[in-house]
Amino acid sequence: MTALDIIKTYQDEMTAIRRDFHIHPELGLEEVRTAEIVAQKLESWGIEVHRKVGVTGVVGVIRKGTGGKRIGLRADMDCLPMDEMTNLPYRSQTAGKMHACGHDGHTTMLLAAAKYLAQADFNGTVNLIFQPGEEGMGGALAMLNDDLFGRFPCDTIYALHNRPGLPIGQFCISQGPSSAGGAFFDIKITGVGAHGARPEVSVDPVLIASHIVTALQSIVARNVPPSETAVLSVTRITSGEAYNVIPESAQIAGTARAFNADVMTKIEAHMKRIAKGVAEGFGASAEVDFRVIFAPLINDAEPTQHIADAAALLVGDQNVDRNKPPSMGSEDFSFMMQQVPGAYIQVGNGDSAQLHNPAYDFNDACTPYGAAVLATVAEQSLKS
Numbered sequence: 001m002t003a004l005d006i007i008k009t010y011q012d013e014m015t016a017i018r019r020d021f022h023i024h025p026e027l028g029l030e031e032v033r034t035a036e037i038v039a040q041k042l043e044s045w046g047i048e049v050h051r052k053v054g055v056t057g058v059v060g061v062i063r064k065g066t067g068g069k070r071i072g073l074r075a076d077m078d079c080l081p082m083d084e085m086t087n088l089p090y091r092s093q094t095a096g097k098m099h100a101c102g103h104d105g106h107t108t109m110l111l112a113a114a115k116y117l118a119q120a121d122f123n124g125t126v127n128l129i130f131q132p133g134e135e136g137m138g139g140a141l142a143m144l145n146d147d148l149f150g151r152f153p154c155d156t157i158y159a160l161h162n163r164p165g166l167p168i169g170q171f172c173i174s175q176g177p178s179s180a181g182g183a184f185f186d187i188k189i190t191g192v193g194a195h196g197a198r199p200e201v202s203v204d205p206v207l208i209a210s211h212i213v214t215a216l217q218s219i220v221a222r223n224v225p226p227s228e229t230a231v232l233s234v235t236r237i238t239s240g241e242a243y244n245v246i247p248e249s250a251q252i253a254g255t256a257r258a259f260n261a262d263v264m265t266k267i268e269a270h271m272k273r274i275a276k277g278v279a280e281g282f283g284a285s286a287e288v289d290f291r292v293i294f295a296p297l298i299n300d301a302e303p304t305q306h307i308a309d310a311a312a313l314l315v316g317d318q319n320v321d322r323n324k325p326p327s328m329g330s331e332d333f334s335f336m337m338q339q340v341p342g343a344y345i346q347v348g349n350g351d352s353a354q355l356h357n358p359a360y361d362f363n364d365a366c367t368p369y370g371a372a373v374l375a376t377v378a379e380q381s382l383k384s
Contacts, residue, residue, distance in 0.1 A: 003120075003379065004314045004372035007112050014112045014371075015364045017041070019090035021104035022362070025079030025097040028137030031056045034077050034107065038130050041111055045118040047128070050151070054143030058130040059152050060114055064382075065123030071378045072127045072154035072340065074333060075110035076103045076134035085358035101355050102162040103134065105362035105370070109160070112371035117378060124382035127152040131333075136184065136293050140332040149339055156303050157342035158377055159333045160370050164355060166348035168365050171311040171373065172321035173345040175304045179297035180231070180257040181264055182330030183290055187212065187275050191284040193248035203283045205250035206239050212252060212278045212286070213237065219270045230258040231328050232267060257328045259296050294330035295338060303343035310377040311345065314369070329355075345373065 017037070026034050035056045039049045042060040050059045056077075084091050084098040092098045099105075107130060114128050129148070133139025166172060189209055194202035213234050224230045232254070239250035256271075258264045268290040279286035304322075311320045324346065333344055347370045353359040 002314055002372065003116055003375040004368055007116050007368045007371045007375065010112050010115060011368060014108050014367050017111060018104050018108040018362065018364060018367065021107060022099050023090050023093050025092050025094055025099045025104070027081060027097060028078040028133030028135055028139055029055045029142065031077045031132045035130065035132070038077070038107065038111065042114055042128070045115050047114060047118055053148060054132060054139060054146045056132040057139070057143045060128035061152065062117055062126045062128070064121070065384060067123035067382060069124040069382055070127060070154050071124065071381050072129055072152070072157035073110060073113060073374045073378060074129040074131055074157060074159040074336065075106040076131050076139070077107050078103055078133050078135055078137065078139065080135055080356060082358060086361060088361060098358065099362065100357060100360045101135065102349065102362040105162055105367060106160065109367055109370035110374060112367060113375040116371065116375045120375070120379055121384055122379050122382035123384045126378045126382070127154055134332050138293070138332070140335040144335060144339065154340050156381065157336055157340045158303065158307055158374060159342070160345045160347055160374065161331070162349040162362060162366055162370070163346040164349045164352040164360070166346065168348050168350045168363065169315050169369055170319045170321070170348040171308070171315070171345055172324035173299065173304055173308050173343065174322065174324040174326065175299050175301050177259045177296060177326045178299045178344055179326070179331045179334065180259050180328045181261065181292065181296040181334070182294035183256045183264060183268070183292045185254055185256065185271065185291070186289045187252040188287045189250045189279055189284055191248065194246045196244040196246055199246060202246040204246050205284060206247065208279055208282045208284050209237055209239065209250040209252055212275050215274045215278055216271060219267055219274070223266060223270050224263055228258065228260055228263050229328070230256070230263050230267060232256045257330060259326060261296065264292060294332050295334040297331050297334035297337060297344055299343045300341040303341055306381060307343045307345050307373065307377045310380055311373045313376060314372050347373065
């Protein structure tokens, strides 16, 4: 029997756990309830548990035999700050919070892998890393700053993500760049407010913001080499509250993505130049806060082959795409992979709404496949 066959016998238990997480979502670095349930489940299976690693993170440790090799398996626990728009019986019961990215499922997958590995035969150490705050809250860095790999050394580390649209029982991965590095930015424009009937005595920050947003689109089109891939998206413009008042200030916010750190630096420099220049041209000022939140995620060659081979053992090589195109989405597991070689694989979530969509729901049929590939890559790496 494969790990998949055994983990499928946990299906009802794991579905109940996952749906409980879904009902009670918690934002990044606030996953107190989720973390305690994780810790209690691990302890119930005889696994050594370490709480509050990186604020609300949990690490479980399974040691067997005398082998010195150490494998890390990581899952994320946090939800998104958005309202759920489903009629599911287990829909979120907390306004403004929803598991719209499937982290409730990822946590459950790692729990299922942990239960299996607690009974499995291998020679070495598996570190089960339950990470808080993946959604731009710096959870990976919080764990690293808490000496994650000093306290729980890993020779190789693995993680996964569910993929809507990819059939259940299929996987995809690629060596090299997999997910883009990501930055968040805020631009504050300060002008001169006035009555809406007297625009001539104002320096209108709304007008200026509109010009800046348009000009920012030139960065990728004219400042980034065509051989590089980059995205710059303005996602929010806020200013004023009244119909008849030209406000004093306006704010622009958004995200930038690139696979190359030098390209990200170039985007930041041009953004500051454009915002400052456009604002000053209208007689206003602009301040730019540009924050790199995610590093580019680069899959290392050997770990990529190992986890793809583990997936093929479970579902056949025909169900493992080893040439997945890179994604402009970002993933802060990348910071862990800057310190330890690793790989990040995607597992089919079937026909579901897309990630970060208020109608999204993690497919519980996906759980055994994700859990089994994590368990199998650990077992294969730590063969007795």
